[in-house]
Amino acid sequence: MLELKVNGRIHSVDVEPEMPLLWVLRDHLNLHGAKYGCGISLCGACTVHVDGVAVRSCSLPVASVAHKEIVTIEGLSQHGLHRIQQAWIENQVPQCGYCQTGMIMTAAALLAKNPQPTDADIDATMTNLCRCGTYARVRQAIHSAAGAPATRANAAKS
Amino acid sequence: MAFILSRRQFLKASAAVGGGLALEFSFPLSSADAEGATGTTEVNAWVVIHTDERVVVRIARSEMGQGSYTALAQLVAEELECDWSKVSAEFASPNEHIRRNRIWGSMSTGGSNGVRSSQDYVRKAGAGARAMLVQAAAARWDVPVRECTVARGVISHRPTLRTLRYGQVAAAAAQLAPPAQVKLRDASDWTIAGKPVQRLDIPDKVRGKPVFGVDVALPGMLHASIAQCPVFGGKLKSVDAHAAEKMRGVKKVLREDGYVAVVADSWWRANEALKKLDIEWDPGANGSASNESIAAMLREGLADPGLPQARKQGDVGAALASAATVIEAEYHSPYLNHATLEPQTCTAWFRPDGFLEVWTSTQNAEASMAAAAKAAGLPLEQVEVHKMMLGGGFGRRGAPQDFVTQGVTIAKAMRGTPVKMMWSREEDMQHGYYRPASLVRMKAGLSAQGKLVALHARIACPSILAVLQPGRNTSGVDFTAVRTLSDMPYTVPHQQIDYAMRNGHVPVGFWRAPGQQNGFYRECFIDELAAAAGKDPVEFRLGMLNEGDKNRLVLEAATRAAGWGTPLASDVHRGVALVNGFGSYAAIVAEVSVSAKGELKVHRIVLAIDSGYVVNPDTCRAQAESNVVYGLGSILYQENNVKDGRIVESNFHDFRLPQISEMPKVETVLVPTGGFWGGHGEPGILPLTAAVCNAIFAATGKRIRSLPLTHHDLRKV
Ligand code: FES
Ligand code: FES
Numbered sequence A: 001m002l003e004l005k006v007n008g009r010i011h012s013v014d015v016e017p018e019m020p021l022l023w024v025l026r027d028h029l030n031l032h033g034a035k036y037g038c039g040i041s042l043c044g045a046c047t048v049h050v051d052g053v054a055v056r057s058c059s060l061p062v063a064s065v066a067h068k069e070i071v072t073i074e075g076l077s078q079h080g081l082h083r084i085q086q087a088w089i090e091n092q093v094p095q096c097g098y099c100q101t102g103m104i105m106t107a108a109a110l111l112a113k114n115p116q117p118t119d120a121d122i123d124a125t126m127t128n129l130c131r132c133g134t135y136a137r138v139r140q141a142i143h144s145a146a147g148a149p150a151t152r153a154n155a156a157k158s
Numbered sequence B: 001m002a003f004i005l006s007r008r009q010f011l012k013a014s015a016a017v018g019g020g021l022a023l024e025f026s027f028p029l030s031s032a033d034a035e036g037a038t039g040t041t042e043v044n045a046w047v048v049i050h051t052d053e054r055v056v057v058r059i060a061r062s063e064m065g066q067g068s069y070t071a072l073a074q075l076v077a078e079e080l081e082c083d084w085s086k087v088s089a090e091f092a093s094p095n096e097h098i099r100r101n102r103i104w105g106s107m108s109t110g111g112s113n114g115v116r117s118s119q120d121y122v123r124k125a126g127a128g129a130r131a132m133l134v135q136a137a138a139a140r141w142d143v144p145v146r147e148c149t150v151a152r153g154v155i156s157h158r159p160t161l162r163t164l165r166y167g168q169v170a171a172a173a174a175q176l177a178p179p180a181q182v183k184l185r186d187a188s189d190w191t192i193a194g195k196p197v198q199r200l201d202i203p204d205k206v207r208g209k210p211v212f213g214v215d216v217a218l219p220g221m222l223h224a225s226i227a228q229c230p231v232f233g234g235k236l237k238s239v240d241a242h243a244a245e246k247m248r249g250v251k252k253v254l255r256e257d258g259y260v261a262v263v264a265d266s267w268w269r270a271n272e273a274l275k276k277l278d279i280e281w282d283p284g285a286n287g288s289a290s291n292e293s294i295a296a297m298l299r300e301g302l303a304d305p306g307l308p309q310a311r312k313q314g315d316v317g318a319a320l321a322s323a324a325t326v327i328e329a330e331y332h333s334p335y336l337n338h339a340t341l342e343p344q345t346c347t348a349w350f351r352p353d354g355f356l357e358v359w360t361s362t363q364n365a366e367a368s369m370a371a372a373a374k375a376a377g378l379p380l381e382q383v384e385v386h387k388m389m390l391g392g393g394f395g396r397r398g399a400p401q402d403f404v405t406q407g408v409t410i411a412k413a414m415r416g417t418p419v420k421m422m423w424s425r426e427e428d429m430q431h432g433y434y435r436p437a438s439l440v441r442m443k444a445g446l447s448a449q450g451k452l453v454a455l456h457a458r459i460a461c462p463s464i465l466a467v468l469q470p471g472r473n474t475s476g477v478d479f480t481a482v483r484t485l486s487d488m489p490y491t492v493p494h495q496q497i498d499y500a501m502r503n504g505h506v507p508v509g510f511w512r513a514p515g516q517q518n519g520f521y522r523e524c525f526i527d528e529l530a531a532a533a534g535k536d537p538v539e540f541r542l543g544m545l546n547e548g549d550k551n552r553l554v555l556e557a558a559t560r561a562a563g564w565g566t567p568l569a570s571d572v573h574r575g576v577a578l579v580n581g582f583g584s585y586a587a588i589v590a591e592v593s594v595s596a597k598g599e600l601k602v603h604r605i606v607l608a609i610d611s612g613y614v615v616n617p618d619t620c621r622a623q624a625e626s627n628v629v630y631g632l633g634s635i636l637y638q639e640n641n642v643k644d645g646r647i648v649e650s651n652f653h654d655f656r657l658p659q660i661s662e663m664p665k666v667e668t669v670l671v672p673t674g675g676f677w678g679g680h681g682e683p684g685i686l687p688l689t690a691a692v693c694n695a696i697f698a699a700t701g702k703r704i705r706s707l708p709l710t711h712h713d714l715r716k717v
Helices: A021-028 A083-090 A100-113 A119-125 A135-147 A152-157 B007-017 B068-080 B094-099 B119-141 B166-174 B202-207 B267-275 B291-303 B316-322 B365-376 B402-413 B425-430 B464-468 B517-532 B537-542 B550-562 B617-636 B688-700
Strands: A002-006 A009-013 A047-050 A053-056 A069-071 B040-044 B047-050 B055-059 B087-091 B148-151 B154-157 B162-165 B222-228 B235-240 B250-255 B259-264 B278-282 B309-313 B325-333 B345-350 B356-360 B383-387 B419-422 B438-446 B452-461 B494-501 B573-581 B584-594 B600-610 B665-670
Touching (some): A021 A047, A021 B267, A083 B202, A100 B202, A135 B617, B040 B166, B055 B068, B068 B087, B068 B119, B119 B162, B119 B166, B154 B166, B222 B267, B222 B402, B222 B425, B235 B250, B250 B267, B250 B402, B259 B402, B291 B438, B291 B494, B316 B438, B325 B517, B345 B402, B356 B365, B356 B402, B402 B419, B438 B517, B517 B537, B537 B550, B537 B573, B550 B573, B550 B600, B600 B617
Parallel strands (some): B222 B419, B356 B383, B600 B665
Antiparallel strands (some): B148 B154, B154 B162, B222 B259, B235 B278, B438 B452
């Protein structure tokens, strides 16, 4: 049995230590927000936060994240929508949406570390792949979220 | 209805199967209870109204990011004159569709048809429901219909200052006969359609709600991963499953004709066990096919003296013989995978009562129904396909329903237990229905004045229709392989387009804007001709377009917006191209630079498009951006090579997608001229490749006649 802390809740899971976190989340904890796109750290669709850092969960053995703070898109905001999610709606970013939870998690970690990212920062960090081509709006939404401080009023809007 | 459990009954049954586990079960964005709980009225097949004024619009087409889910709801709501803030959408049930005599029209979602081919009947449905609601109100008040007005879902009788809301009369309206005729609103009066309203599917998508095919979770559900014979057309010879069967969570190893599936209690376990199988394949007749053998096949096609003609006008032979200048060039494109970010997936459950339920990401729910019924050996009436949101489609999930056949076949072997099958990325990359590789030779004659007088093209290209609709095409010409060359808008007196159908063994399919390679060939070749004639590429094209031709209009709109002819930064160069298709007209001006090291940067794309009408301008802009990135990947890096009968590439390291840093600035110029309905999902990609390659020529003096660019050295000569 392995103890995992996901979105503030402790879960005991009976899985192989080498099972990637992505599959523990999806198939054992029923959290489907993180997606499978490549399985080998190339696309970022599986991005979640581990101790506040955006990581690609398809390539992370679950044993390596026991007792760490894991946050998925489902737990990104305790109250309504995170300002990144709001910016995503305001800028109508998603198309098919499949890559978008990974994009949002990567962007949220970026903004937490770097509240006013430049275009170059965005280029360097947002290496998630989007087959639908939402990149222009991803950039725009990150800038607009960076401009909007995370106020309670914002959170209440949702 | 006899075989259908209600959604609530199903939830109850599922909870029982799940042994009390709190497992999530979600239907795609359904807010209406289709079973007619109190307070819900189906006014007609498209419009469901709740007593609390919520309006649910049923959507028959699929949603893969292109935005039809919202645009179609806008069109219905426009005619219904309801309150848009109360509108949500849900997918129409394919099973009900069959039982109600295909009441929702086509469910197929491709060819940029989602809106343009259903706009007429969905608008009539909205207008019809409105008429019935007004009639019901008038009857209740006992006043003439013509004295009633409607605004935002409220019916008013001004003379007596009375009002009724749609929710109050919906039940009575549903009893009335639909009107024989309705008058549709003029686009100039639109208040919901034509506006950039927020998409209805986006809130769930940013929350990470389980809306996709791969997100289906059913009580007791098992997972499957499959390995298909890597050589197309090959078969399974033998498999040693000893080690795999002993692995944790593995329930079954299934041997089928062309693939092996492992069923386990999680996808990862199934896939790990799959890797441990010792499989021997019989490659069949195609085990030695390669890039070289395919190139030879296409080249042989070009040399065939007896080719059928897709177009013949005038006498190209004579015109070429007497032309002042003759230019000849050969262009080529590789096979390309769709690479939807969500791999192919299908969940199926043979219920204890004999009914089959399927959940899948499909571009054509009716085709999914047919494939599922066939694989199950059940009549259509005993099958339901739950339409999930697609993690990308681009043509992969429409005509071919291989994933549904497999998903149902696997679940059949696990009768009573739901099984979710998902392909690994590697399977997805190597088992597509690829954009055809093609080889084209073009020969053109210019007059002494530099006018294009004759064009002769020979196209060797596998036929998509021969693969996907065998037997339908008898003329020997597949229009998807010749379009853009066979239907040029340019006034060229002598034209001949020959088609060599050379199919090979690689399955081909509708890849976003099927036939768009011909846009690359034609518009780059036109650029070559303009250069040979010493003319500006825009002027050269305008000189061959009739007044009033909408191709002319978009070319002028794009060049005006891009500032064609105005100075640019010294290292930036422009290219232009123009192609119509999928009901719309599109022109692009591309701005690129090429560094001394030969690195290409695409700075700006100005895309002008005339689709007749625009239902959601923001979605149309998003589709323009989407077409640019999708096309850019194919220009820069993407190719699927064939070796030993199989596809070489396996994942995103050798089939790269552009990243955010490579995204050019995209400016979309919407110039809807009305009077026709064109699409937006594909037209934007049509002129892209040629515009970029023509700009590369302007920057480097190099003609790009094959792709991707990884095979070219762009350093200046
Ligand atoms: S699935 Fe993890 S990076 Fe692609
Ligand atoms: S929105 Fe479809 S893959 Fe990014």
